Amino acid sequence: MAETSVKVDNVYMMFNLSKNKQTSLKQYFIDMVKGNLFFDEFWALENVSFELKKGESIGLVGVNGSGKSTLLRLIAGIMEPTHGTIYTKGTIAPLIALGGGFEPTLSARENIYLNGAMHGHSTNFMKKRFDDIITFAELEEFVDVPVKNFSSGMLARLGFAIATSVHADIVIADEVLSVGDARFRKKCETRISSLLKEGTTILYVSHNINSVIKTCQKALWLDKGRVIQNGNVREVCIAYKRYIEEQNRMAKEVQALKDEKA
Amino acid sequence: MIKNKTLYEFMEYLPFLKELIKRDFKMKYYKSFFGVLWTVLNPLIMAFILTIIFSTLFKRSIEYYPIYNISGHLILTFFVTATKQSLTSVYFHSSVFRKFKVPQYMYCLSNVIIAFITLLFSSIPMLVLAFILNVPLHLTMLLFPLPILLALIFTLGCSLILAAYGVFFRDLYHLYGILTYALNFFTPIFYPIDIIPVEYRFVWDFNPLYLYIRILRETFIYNTVPNEKTLIVATCYAVLTLALGILVFKEKRGKFYNYL
Numbered sequence: 001m002a003e004t005s006v007k008v009d010n011v012y013m014m015f016n017l018s019k020n021k022q023t024s025l026k027q028y029f030i031d032m033v034k035g036n037l038f039f040d041e042f043w044a045l046e047n048v049s050f051e052l053k054k055g056e057s058i059g060l061v062g063v064n065g066s067g068k069s070t071l072l073r074l075i076a077g078i079m080e081p082t083h084g085t086i087y088t089k090g091t092i093a094p095l096i097a098l099g100g101g102f103e104p105t106l107s108a109r110e111n112i113y114l115n116g117a118m119h120g121h122s123t124n125f126m127k128k129r130f131d132d133i134i135t136f137a138e139l140e141e142f143v144d145v146p147v148k149n150f151s152s153g154m155l156a157r158l159g160f161a162i163a164t165s166v167h168a169d170i171v172i173a174d175e176v177l178s179v180g181d182a183r184f185r186k187k188c189e190t191r192i193s194s195l196l197k198e199g200t201t202i203l204y205v206s207h208n209i210n211s212v213i214k215t216c217q218k219a220l221w222l223d224k225g226r227v228i229q230n231g232n233v234r235e236v237c238i239a240y241k242r243y244i245e246e247q248n249r250m251a252k253e254v255q256a257l258k259d260e261k262a
Numbered sequence: 263m264i265k266n267k268t269l270y271e272f273m274e275y276l277p278f279l280k281e282l283i284k285r286d287f288k289m290k291y292y293k294s295f296f297g298v299l300w301t302v303l304n305p306l307i308m309a310f311i312l313t314i315i316f317s318t319l320f321k322r323s324i325e326y327y328p329i330y331n332i333s334g335h336l337i338l339t340f341f342v343t344a345t346k347q348s349l350t351s352v353y354f355h356s357s358v359f360r361k362f363k364v365p366q367y368m369y370c371l372s373n374v375i376i377a378f379i380t381l382l383f384s385s386i387p388m389l390v391l392a393f394i395l396n397v398p399l400h401l402t403m404l405l406f407p408l409p410i411l412l413a414l415i416f417t418l419g420c421s422l423i424l425a426a427y428g429v430f431f432r433d434l435y436h437l438y439g440i441l442t443y444a445l446n447f448f449t450p451i452f453y454p455i456d457i458i459p460v461e462y463r464f465v466w467d468f469n470p471l472y473l474y475i476r477i478l479r480e481t482f483i484y485n486t487v488p489n490e491k492t493l494i495v496a497t498c499y500a501v502l503t504l505a506l507g508i509l510v511f512k513e514k515r516g517k518f519y520n521y522l
Contacts, residue, residue: 015520016520024433025431025437028430073360077363078359078361078519079519080516084432094362096320101362103285105289106285114278114281114282117275117281117282118358121277122277123277123281170435256443
């Protein structure tokens with residue numbers, strides 16, 4: 001019986017949209033005098049629950065704005081849920097949008113230490129993994145070049161190499177395998193599957209359904225913040241694919257009707 | 263329990279703070295020769311200019327005018343630089359906080375520490391000047407790190423409060439610019455406190471920075487040990503401000519995600 005690695009229990013997440021507007025002290029006082037301090041609630045996630053055992057992998061699917069990234073950020077501990085609880089066991093390597101957190105003027109070497117520190121790793125810890133990171137990212141010639149001169153592919157490779165070489169217990173991957181050329185993508189997939197063998201738990205988001213089916217055992221389908229289906233990766237992905245095709249067909253029909261009228 | 267969690271988080275990200283400081287330090291000092299030179303020259307130039315302008319005016323009432331001047335300038339500059347940078351520190355790095363679990367106050371801390379290092383560098387010309395002007399050596403001089411440390415604690419508290427509110431109110435930065443400009447005149451740096459009419463002097467007495475500057479001057483230049491009341495008030499200001507800063511930041515950080 002494997003132990004629980006991630007447990008998401010009745011999670012709700014609310015954003016306050018009205019407060020996302022330009023914030024200023026001036027505006028605040030004006031709104032206060034007018035009695036305008038209203039909330040415009042937006043529920044990004046509603047009643048989401050699932051559980052992952054150690055070494056399992058789950059793919060999150062859903063259209064844009066369905067709450068996938070919000071869920072990943074909550075699991076990574078970047079935000080706290082409005083209601084509900086999230087339990088995680090062990091260290092987490094969040095790979096949320098690659099290339100984030102790099103300092104353009106610093107070299108690749110300095111950025112590895114800075115990025116490692118952002119994940120809470122000491123310089124010594126990163127030193128032991130330094131060669132591995134550089135070799136995997138294939139950046140041997142560019143170790144001391146400022147990363148502002150890197151291509152986006154190089155940045156993505158570096159980010160992926162850092163996050164996967166620290167051997168975290170949980171890896172959170174948001175659209176990360178879609179970067180780089182086919183050969184590097186293959187390399188990433190190989191590394192992900194070797195991580196799974198070592199017992200790493202993986203949460204994976206991608207719009208490429210085939211890649212989800214290849215990587216994950218389970219899948220969770222989110223739509224407008226609600227869980228539509230949760231279970232075996234094939235079943236969920238086939239249902240999701242069917243839904244997308246249905247949507248496309250309907251959109252086409254509506255378009256055809258409009259054209260007819262015109 | 264919660265206290266331990268916070269402490270644990272702080273320890274976990276200590277290497278990050280170290281990297282941040284290293285980075286800022288490098289940018290400021292390694293990569294430019296003028297970085298170091300400027301830090302040392304800046305207070306000297308200021309003291310020089312202000313001495314030329316005001317020395318005839320205040321010569322009789324202030325002994326060792328250039329040092330009187332430079333000591334005030336040091337502490338005020340430290341405070342203003344640290345707090346101004348901290349005010350924007352959280353929302354300037356919003357892209358980091360959207361992707362990493364890094365505690366937001368780390369940027370604030372690194373700003374204060376870098377400004378503090380600058381203060382230490384800048385105090386070298388003060389020591390040299392004291393030597394040149396033949397300020398008599400005495401034991402109370404050794405007390406001069408005390409007001410600097412108190413100023414550090416006070417500044418840290420203010421920085422945390424400003425950093426937290428800076429996220430919610432982006433125009434606070436401009437407002438604070440005006441405030442610090444006023445602070446330049448409400449802190450006796452280049453003038454003696456005696457020129458302020460007695461009935462208005464309570465405004466100056468409320469200014470904690472003036473308190474630290476006064477302690478620094480008394481111990482360093484005028485060979486007097488500040489009385490107990492002054493010391494207690496100065497310590498209370500520092501500790502209470504820091505406590506308030508930690509409380510405010512802790513209270514507000516849960517709401518940051520809506521604004522970053």
